[in-house]
Amino acid sequence: MVIRRKPANVDEFIQEGGSVPQVAAPKPVEELTEEEVKGLKLRLPVDLLKRVDEVVKSRRPAPSRHQWILEAIYEKLDREMEEKE
Numbered sequence: 001m002v003i004r005r006k007p008a009n010v011d012e013f014i015q016e017g018g019s020v021p022q023v024a025a026p027k028p029v030e031e032l033t034e035e036e037v038k039g040l041k042l043r044l045p046v047d048l049l050k051r052v053d054e055v056v057k058s059r060r061p062a063p064s065r066h067q068w069i070l071e072a073i074y075e076k077l078d079r080e081m082e083e084k085e
Contacts, residue, residue, distance in 0.1 A: 052065060052069070053065065
């Protein structure tokens, strides 16, 4: 950090200017996916999470934990729908 003397003239200080914070541009509508995605906080017992991680690591290629949980949810939903029919 550079330490400078206080400017004698406030106008000089203002003329020096400064950096403007960069604002991220919003995603164009064309880049949005068809499905709306909603974030979810999922709390799991540590033992259950360890079991999930063991199964994930055993698969080749290993999916991400997130992907594996999504697959499990879809499989469960399919089974539930079949039972209702």
